Amino acid sequence: QVQLVESGGGLVQAGGSLRLSCRVSGIIFRNNDMGWYRQAPGKQREFVALKTSAGYTNLADSVKGRFTISRDNAKSTVYLQMNELKPEDTAVYYCNARLNSKVEGYWGQGTQVTVSS
Numbered sequence: 001q002v003q004l005v006e007s008g009g010g011l012v013q014a015g016g017s018l019r020l021s022c023r024v025s026g027i028i029f030r031n032n033d034m035g036w037y038r039q040a041p042g043k044q045r046e047f048v049a050l051k052t053s054a055g056y057t058n059l060a061d062s063v064k065g066r067f068t069i070s071r072d073n074a075k076s077t078v079y080l081q082m083n084e085l086k087p088e089d090t091a092v093y094y095c096n097a098r099l100n101s102k103v104e105g106y107w108g109q110g111t112q113v114t115v116s117s
Contacts, residue, residue: 005108033052
């Protein structure tokens with residue numbers, strides 16, 4: 001059974017920081033590209049960050065310079081370090097694992113991040 005379990009969300013003031021974690025089980029973690037997405041109320045889910053199995057990193061323009069994605073293959077965990085948080089970062093953050101860009105892969109249940117102004 002594949003499981004992606006996010007943690008680390010919460011309420012933070014603007015300018016603050018949070019680190020999200022996503023622990024994965026049931027798949028060969030090191031073979032998967034790992035991504036973070038978010039969905040704000042009334043909006044579609046959007047891409048935030050990607051760390052491929054080869055180590056390539058991609059970040060949405062809206063978070064470049066503020067967010068960092070990393071992975072620890074030994075712990076089957078991907079992280080999202082979020083600094084200089086803004087109210088517009090408020091959303092449910094989801095972790096995704098996929099073998100490549102042609103498949104949807106697996107999703108976690110999401111973790112709420114709320115940034116107050």
